Amino acid sequence: MNKGLKFFGIITSIGMLLVLLQGAVVTKTDSGDGCGETWPLCFxxxxxxxxxxxxxxxxSHRLVSGLVGLLVVILAIWSVKKLSHIRExxxxxxxAVLFIIFQGLMGAAAVIFGHSNLVLALHFGISAISFATVxxxxxLAFEDGKQRPAPRVKRGFRGYLFFVLAYTYAVIYSGAYVKHTGSTYACDQFPGCSGEFFGFQAGVQMTHRIAAILLIVFLFILLIQSLRYRKESRMLAGSGITVFLLVLIQATAGVLIVFFPDAYIATALTHSLVVSILFTVLCYMGMIVTRNRAY
Structure with a gap:
């Protein structure tokens, strides 16, 4: 059922992943001014x-982003046409449409007008949301015609899940802010910071590290709570396991950035990729727990 839509969704998802990684490369190689202050033209x-x-x-980031943006709009229209019987x-x-447009406009505005680091950091967060929507x-296309996961969970679990989802987004934002403020190597040790914690860049770096450590704790608690519903929903329990494993990989990549600066691009891209996938799985968990009324 809906074979064409499934295939197109996979292609668009891969495209969004490529856009996300290209955006990370642009940021991490300081190539944002590679086309000057003109958009959509280049110089x-x-x-x-x-x-x-x-x-x-x-x-190349602009070209791929434009093409994938078109694919996202087509996917959204196609999905509404074929999957309108699915509530979500x-x-x-x-x-998907709103955030891909917002993502493009933010990128264009950053080129033409420039922005503060606070606003620039938001661009990656928007990209993560766009990736999740696609x-x-x-x-949903793959779920069509099958029994969709719809675990009935307690209100406390649902509330905690959405808290973790929001907190994860905040951590994503703080990580992007680290890069845009040039704070990546403000602390060349781990977990300490060479005794310069009170400098601005060191403070930004250490704030992100503390937030990331708390995220590991929050996701471990989510894992334990998700496993309590393993009989109710193997998908929910499996997703809980997945996000915890992903955050461990994410944390490892973050530590490797500090100790292996020569491999910065590879570790930093892994860092960006994994947290985007983690956020997507949390969004999916949030969707399936709203399919039944909480008790």
């Missing part, structure tokens, strides 16, 4: 005539 040209490495990185479809389709729309 006033449709195709840059003498591109430097930074220009190639930024220009219209919501996630609307979110993956969940694709998941």
């Amino acid at each position: 006033g040209e449709l195709v840059p005539s003498s591109p430097a490495i930074a220009t190639l990185i930024e220009y 479809t219209k919501f996630w389709a609307l979110m 993956v969940i729309l694709t998941t």
Whole structure:
């Protein structure tokens, strides 16, 4: 059922993943000004005539983002047409379109007008949400015609899950803020900070580290609570296990960034990729626990 939609959803999800990783590369290689202050043209040209490495990185990101943005809109419309009988479809389709547009506008505004680090850090957070919306729309296509997971959970569990979801987004934002303030190597040790905790950049770095450690604790608690519903829903319990394993990988990548600066791009991209997948799984968990009334 809906084979074409499933395939298209997978392609679009892969495209969104590529956009997310390209955006991370742009940020982590400081290539945001690779096309100057012109958008959508690059230094006033449709195709840059003498591109430097930074220009190639930024220009390819713009091209792929534009193409994938079109795919997202098509996926949203197609999903509403084929999956309108599924309650969540219209919501996630609307979110997919709104956030892909918002993501593009923020990227364009950053190029043309420039922004504070607070606003620039939000761009990655928006990208994470966009990625989640596309993956969940694709998941709905695969659920169609099957018994959809709908665990009946306690109100306390549901409330805690949404708290963790919101907190995870805050941690994603703080991590992006670390990069945009140039605080990545403000602390060249772990877990300490060379006795310079009270400097601005060191403070930003240590705040993110503390927030990330708390996230591990919160997700461990979520894991324990999810396992209590393993008879009710293997999907919910499995998702709880998944997000905890992902946060451990995420934390490991973060530590490796500190100790292996020569491998920064690889570890930093892993760091960005894993947290985006983690956030997506949490969004999916949030969706399935709202399918039945909490008790």
